[in-house]
Amino acid sequence: MTAATLTGITYYPVKGCAGTALTEAALTAGGLPHDRTWAIADEKGDPRWQGGDPALALITPERNQDGLTLRAPGRDPVRADDPDVHAWLTDFLGAPSTLVPSPDGNAGRLHLVSRATLDALNRRITARGAAPVPMDRFRPNLVVDGWTVAHTEDGAARLLVGDAELARTEDTIRCAVTLVDQRTGRREGPEPLRTLADYRRTAGGVAFGAYFEVRRAGRVSVGDAVVPGPDS
Known part of the structure; x- marks a missing residue:
């Protein structure tokens, strides 16, 4: 060789993003x-993935000393610890979504x-x-x-x-x-x-x-x- x-x-802070x-x-x-330490869950609690939700690719997680922030086109950024983060994800993806710790990480x-x-x-x-x-x-x-x-x-x-x-x-x-x-x-x-x-x-x-x-x-x-x- x-x-x-x-x-x-x-690295991918949020699985699928x-x-x-x-x-x-x-x-x-x-x-x-911090690789895949977070995931976005659907209404059943199952992690969303790009095969079913390709718009996940447009969500850009940003880590710094203050924690995790999510950005997406046409949306104001939202922090992971903001109570509105789940509504932000639901609105962007068009289906009930919550930010959760990844069940298996990487x-x-x-x-x-x-x-x-x-x-x-x-x-x-x-x-x-x-x-x-x-x-x-x-x-x-x-x-x-x-x-x-x-x-x-x-x-x-x-x-x-x-x-x-x-x-x-x-x-x-x-x-x-x-x-x-x-x-x-x-x-x-x-x-x-x-x-x-x-x-x-x-x-x-x-x-x-x-x-x-x-x-x-x-x-x-x-x-x-x-x-x-x-x-x-």
Whole structure:
């Protein structure tokens, strides 16, 4: 496996909503701090997701020392601890919604996708006359560039990044969220699932990218080398 570079770090404070790009982060056993620690629940208490509510992509959570603030087009921002936050969400999404602690968070997982993997997919998509899809369709936590072979992350048992060591745990199985344009909050489709189904079917579904856990906590930064760990 050739060495590569970490080119993107993103966390998602509210599950299903827009992400926040970072230049550096301290990885812990729980993954990226504050990643998916909140969720938006429907009237039954089930978490909303972009597959059913694509407008979630337009809600931008912002964390700072004062807490969490939500922003959305055409709306005044609202703080997470504001009693009106639930009415704000309900009005924007057009259905009863409440901001709640996420029941499972990110389960300590980091979702990693390489640029080579996306480029290989987009070559197949454009070959059938469709438009390429951007990386944000897959909502990764970590983006790696520099590997010359697509899906290198599939076989990376261990990775050393900055001060941290990561261990691969499983494939990332893709769903209808990948059909949502993260900039417009509208479901597009049928790409990328149509093309992925041609060549990335597994027993669990259509796979693209991989999940990793943090084996050794440490700080990582955009620009850090990504190199094989002792078992790769």
